[in-house]
Amino acid sequence: MVSATIDLLKKELPVEEGSLVLSKDVKTGLVLVDVVNGFCSVGAGNLAPVKPDKQISYMVKESARLAKLFCGEKWPVFAFLDSHHPDIPEPPYPPHCIAGTDEARLVPDIQWLENEANATLKCKDCIDGFLGSVEKDGSNVFVDWVKKNQIKAILVVGICTDICVLDFVCSTLSARNRRMLTPLEDVIVYSGACATFDLPVHVAKDINGALAHPQDLMHHIGLYMAKGRGARIVSEVSFAAL
Helix, strand or coil: CCCHHHHHHHHCCCCCCCEECCCEEEEEEEEEECCCCCHHHHCCCCCCCCCCCHHHHHHHHHHHHHHHHHHHHCCCEEEEEEEECCCCCCEEEECCCEEHHHHHHHHCHHHHHHHCCEEEEEEEECCCCHHHHHHCCCCEHHHHHHHHCCCCCEEEEHHHHCCCHHHHHHHHHHHHCCCCCCCCCCEEEEEEECCCCCCCCCCCCCCCCCCCCCCHHHHHHHHHHHHHHHHHHEEEEEEEEC
C-alpha cells in the first residue's frame, strides 16, 4: 500500500533530478545539516533510529565522502549540530540532542571535522539552521561564512530532508533572493545524501499525539518542496579533475 502510494506521488509530483560536477570554476561550499548521533546513530536518543536504517546510513556515508573531498581541496565546509538546552523544549518533539551529550555530537564518521580548520561548526537550538545561526548581536554565522568565502553555490546534505534540511533551504533561498547572501547564486540539494526518519502509520497510531511519517514518502515530499522553492536537486555528485 505504501509503495503504491509513493509510486503515485512520484508520478503526480515528479522531482526532476540532475547531476553535479564540482570544479574550481564555481566556488562551492558544503553544508551538512544535523549529521549528529541523536538523529543518525542507532539507539542514541529519542529521535534516533531504533535499528539500522539504509537511507540514513547511506546519507552518512555520502556526507563523510563529500566532507573528506571538500576538506582535501580546502573548500569551505559548514556543519549544523542540533543542540538544545535541557530546560527549553522544542515541541512537538521529545527531548533530544541535549547540549553537552553525545547525542549532540557529529556521528563518528565525521567527528574529525571538530578539529578541521577548514570546517565551521554551528550548534543550533531550532529546526531552521539559518535562524539558528543568528547571534545575540544580530549577526549571522552562516551569512558571514558565505560572504567571507565568497561562495557562489552551496551543496546541502543531511537530515531530515523534509524538516531541518527543507527549512534551512527555504530560508536560505529567501535570503538569497533578498540579496542578503551575495554572491550566493545556487542552492543545491543532493538527494542521496539526505535522509529522514521512518514512523509508519501502524506504529504512530499507538503513540499519543504522533503523526505518521513514512520515510520514502516524506523524503520525496521534502525534495519536491525544496525544488518548488527554487533549489536544484541532484542525484549524483562528482568532482572534475582537480
